[in-house]
Each structure stands twice: as structure tokens, then as C-alpha cells.
Amino acid sequence: MTHTARVTGYHNAHAALCDKRLVQSMYSECNVLMERVLLTLHGDAHTCRRAIEWKLFRRDFARFYEREIYPNTLAQTLAPYLSSGQMDLPEFGFRVNINLSADIAGIDRPEGSAAETDALVAYTRKFSEGATLFHSTRDKDTVRREVGEALESFKHAFFVPSRDRREQMLQRVGKGELSEDELPRDILTVLLANRQEQNLDDDMILREVAFFMQAGSHSSANALTHTFHELHQWCLSHPEDRERLQNDELFLQRCVHESLRLHPASPVAWRTAGEAFTLPDGTDLAEGESVVIDLMSANLEAPLFGDDAAIFNPKREVAPRIPPFGLTFGIGIHTCFGRDIAGGLGTASESGQAPHIGTLSNLLKSLLACNARPNPALAAQLDDGTERPNWGTYPLLIGATDGGGKS
Ligand code: HEM
Numbered sequence: 071m072t073h074t075a076r077v078t079g080y081h082n083a084h085a086a087l088c089d090k091r092l093v094q095s096m097y098s099e100c101n102v103l104m105e106r107v108l109l110t111l112h113g114d115a116h117t118c119r120r121a122i123e124w125k126l127f128r129r130d131f132a133r134f135y136e137r138e139i140y141p142n143t144l145a146q147t148l149a150p151y152l153s154s155g156q157m158d159l160p161e162f163g164f165r166v167n168i169n170l171s172a173d174i175a176g177i178d179r180p181e182g183s184a185a186e187t188d189a190l191v192a193y194t195r196k197f198s199e200g201a202t203l204f205h206s207t208r209d210k211d212t213v214r215r216e217v218g219e220a221l222e223s224f225k226h227a228f229f230v231p232s233r234d235r236r237e238q239m240l241q242r243v244g245k246g247e248l249s250e251d252e253l254p255r256d257i258l259t260v261l262l263a264n265r266q267e268q269n270l271d272d273d274m275i276l277r278e279v280a281f282f283m284q285a286g287s288h289s290s291a292n293a294l295t296h297t298f299h300e301l302h303q304w305c306l307s308h309p310e311d312r313e314r315l316q317n318d319e320l321f322l323q324r325c326v327h328e329s330l331r332l333h334p335a336s337p338v339a340w341r342t343a344g345e346a347f348t349l350p351d352g353t354d355l356a357e358g359e360s361v362v363i364d365l366m367s368a369n370l371e372a373p374l375f376g377d378d379a380a381i382f383n384p385k386r387e388v389a390p391r392i393p394p395f396g397l398t399f400g401i402g403i404h405t406c407f408g409r410d411i412a413g414g415l416g417t418a419s420e421s422g423q424a425p426h427i428g429t430l431s432n433l434l435k436s437l438l439a440c441n442a443r444p445n446p447a448l449a450a451q452l453d454d455g456t457e458r459p460n461w462g463t464y465p466l467l468i469g470a471t472d473g474g475g476k477s
Pocket residue numbers: 087094108109110120174282285286287289290293334335336339340397398399400401403404405406407408409411412
């Protein structure tokens with residue numbers, strides 16, 4: 071049996087995630103989706119792809135999205151749930167973030183209908199099952215086949231029309247009929263514009279777009295549910311904070327960060343040593359040896375987060391220069407593109423604008439304002455399709471009365 075090294079503690083994990091000699095290895099289980107997408111690329115190929123895509127994620131984008139686009143998306147997605155008086159929180163989380171994912175990935179929604187959203191949610195949930203296949207409890211060949219079928223169907227229903235529209239626009243830019251500023255600002259456009267230099271074929275571009283669809287929704291939907299649960303528990307023992315959560319945005323964001331620290335998207339990151347070398351903790355690695363980076367242990371390190379690091383406490387003091395969410399968004403080579411969008415920045419901008427609190431805090435603010443609360447008749451259940459400790463269902467009542475819709 072081959073040996074696997076384990077990296078524990080914040081600083082060791084941080085160093086390992088930044089070390090170019092360690093190669094991503096957690097996603098090769100599902101090559102049908104993940105082969106040569108950004109998250110699985112390494113070295114120059116990763117640097118080049120990341121450089122062209124990162125341009126879309128400048129800080130003004132997160133702020134612009136939160137101010138201009140998200141409120142509308144949120145209101146539209148919330149409306150039917152408010153009428154029915156109930157929702158399943160993970161399902162709502164996916165649904166509301168699917169628009170963010172599609173905008174970033176470059177998938178058009180010409181109908182703007184509920185059926186179109188349903189289809190995109192179903193495809194994206196399947197892509198997420200593929201991306202997290204490493205931790206799946208289902209038969210892996212079955213999941214691979216389902217992901218392949220979903221990808222093929224998504225290709226015809228959404229990808230090809232979105233690609234064709236962008237290719238036509240790029241041709242018009244080439245002829246001088248359109249300026250570059252008029253092009254959509256999304257991953258698909260960036261990849262089509264750079265397909266020669268980056269040696270990208272159609273299947274590769276399809277996989278990258280599908281990967282971005284799931285990256286933009288999956289972790290946020292899980293984080294939303296975990297945070298709601300933590301807030302609910304916190305308010306039972308700290309009823310005096312219930313009102314503060316609705317009036318103090320930065321306190322709410324602090325709660326989101328605290329929950330993110332306790333519930334990283336994956337408790338571990340896996341890498342393979344690209345060459346023989348010694349880790350900062352003194353562990354010798356042979357070339358090809360597997361390394362598991364224990365993000366959970368990093369996020370619970372008592373000298374950084376306090377002796378009560380294992381429990382939810384949004385009022386904790388965190389050591390200087392350590393992010394309150396620990397390593398939940400990764401760090402170094404594969405640092406998450408969506409960190410500022412999902413988690414916000416939390417500081418007032420130079421122009422004196424309100425702080426950018428992130429999509430998660432915005433979602434929770436709306437849910438709390440609508441009196442969202444656990445449905446006493448339906449118990450929340452963990453997701454039994456994955457080893458990751460996520461909620462599979464989390465039924466809520468929403469609106470003013472326990473009987474159903476908004477009064
Ligand atoms: C609560 C929400 C989220 C969490 C906890 C999260 C977490 C992570 C983590 C841990 C990684 C690095 C994985 C590794 O090092 O192996 C990552 C990478 C990534 N995330 Fe997120 N993510 C979130 C939301 C988003 C959103 C909204 C987007 C939107 C586009 C996104 C896009 C990406 C991309 C593209 C990468 C790959 C970066 C690279 O490989 O260079 N994520 N995310």
C-alpha cells in the first residue's frame with residue numbers, strides 16, 4: 071500500500087497549498103468533467119489559464135454583482151417560496167446561485183423561465199456530483215456515466231447556442247463592427263477568444279464552462295445551509311443577538327465567516343508530490359507520493375482561533391493577519407475565484423460606499439427578514455450521497471405565519 075503524508079495545522083497547510091511542487095490530485099476521479107479544467111491544471115498551463123480568466127474577477131466585479139445584479143435575482147428566486155411559505159434551503163441555495171454561475175460561465179438563458187432554471191439546476195447538481203466524486207458514497211462508474219450524459223445534454227441545450235452567439239460576436243469584433251467592450255464578460259467568451267493561444271478544443275471549453283457552473287453554486291449552497299443552521303443554534307442560546315443579525319450587516323458577515331471556518335467545502339485537499347522534497351514540518355516526500363492537507367485541523371488551530379475553536383462563536387478574536395474563515399477558500403496556487411463574491415470584503419470602499427458583504431450574507435439577510443425558520447414538521451437530513459458533512463435537505467418555513475404563505 072502506498073504511503074500518504076498528512077499535513078496538519080494552519081501554517082503547514084498554508085505552505086503546502088502554496089507549494090508548486092505539490093500537484094492537485096483530488097479531482098481525477100471524474101475526468102469526464104474535470105480533465106484539464108482550471109482546478110486540475112498545473113504549472114504553466116494553470117498559470118496561463120488562470121491569468122486570462124482571473125481578469126473577470128477584479129474586485130469591482132464582486133461589488134458590481136452584489137449591487138446591480140444580485141438583488142433582482144434574489145427577489146425573483148425568493149418570490150415563489152414566499153407564496154408557498156416553505157422551501158428546502160440547499161435547493162434554494164443552488165437555485166439562487168445558478169444565475170451567478172451562468173453569468174460567470176457564459177451560459178445564456180433566453181427564456182428566463184422557471185423550467186429553464188430547473189434544467190440548469192439539475193445539470194449543475196450532476197456536475198457537482200462529478201466534481202466531488204472522490205467523496206461520493208455512490209457507485210462511481212454510475213456517477214461517471216450520469217455526469218457524461220448530463221454534459222452531453224447540457225451541451226446541446228445550453229452550451230452550443232451560447233457558444234455560437236459569442237463566436238458570431240467575436241467575428242464582428244474581428245471585422246471592426248463591434249467593440250471589445252460590447253462582448254459578454256464571461257468565461258466562455260474569454261476561452262473562445264483565446265482558443266488558439268491556449269490550445270483549447272470544443273470539449274475542453276465545454277468542460278471548463280460546466281466546471282464553472284458547479285463551482286459557482288455548489289459550495290455556496292452548502293455554506294448557506296450550514297450558516298443558517300449555526301445562526302439558528304446561536305440564537306437559541308443568544309436570543310439577544312437575533313435582532314442584531316437583521317440590523318448589523320458586518321455582524322452577520324462575521325457569522326458567515328465563522329461558519330465557513332467550521333465547514334470548509336472539503337475538510338481536506340489532496341495533492342501529489344511532483345518531485346522528492348521535504349515539507350516544512352520535516353516530512354520527507356518521495357516523487358509521486360500522496361499528500362492530504364487537513365484544512366479542518368488548520369481552521370481549528372487553538373493558538374490562532376482560540377481554545378473554543380471547535381465551536382461557533384462569531385465574537386471570537388482571531389490572530390492578526392489570519393482570515394476569519396481560515397483556509398476554507400484555499401490559498402496559493404488554486405485560491406478560490408469566488409472568495410470575495412461569496413464571502414465579501416467587509417470594509418467600506420474608499421468612496422465611502424457601504425461594505426461589500428458578499429452573496430452569502432445578502433442571502434441570509436433576506437431569509438431572516440422573511441422570518442425563515444426550520445420547519446418543525448420536517449426534519450433536516452444530512453446528504454448520504456457524500457462523505458462530506460453536508461445537509462441534503464433542510465426544510466424551512468418562510469413568511470409571517472406558520473400556516474404557509476406571507477400574511
Ligand atoms: C462558499 C463558497 C465557496 C467555497 C467555500 C469555495 C472553496 C474553494 C476552494 C477550497 C478552492 C481551492 C481548492 C483546492 O485548492 O484544491 C476553490 C477553487 C475555486 N473556486 Fe471556489 N469556493 C466557493 C465559491 C466559489 C464561487 C462563487 C466561484 C465562482 C466562480 C468559485 C470558483 C472557484 C474556481 C474557479 C476555483 C479554481 C481556482 C484554481 O484552480 O485556480 N468558487 N474554491
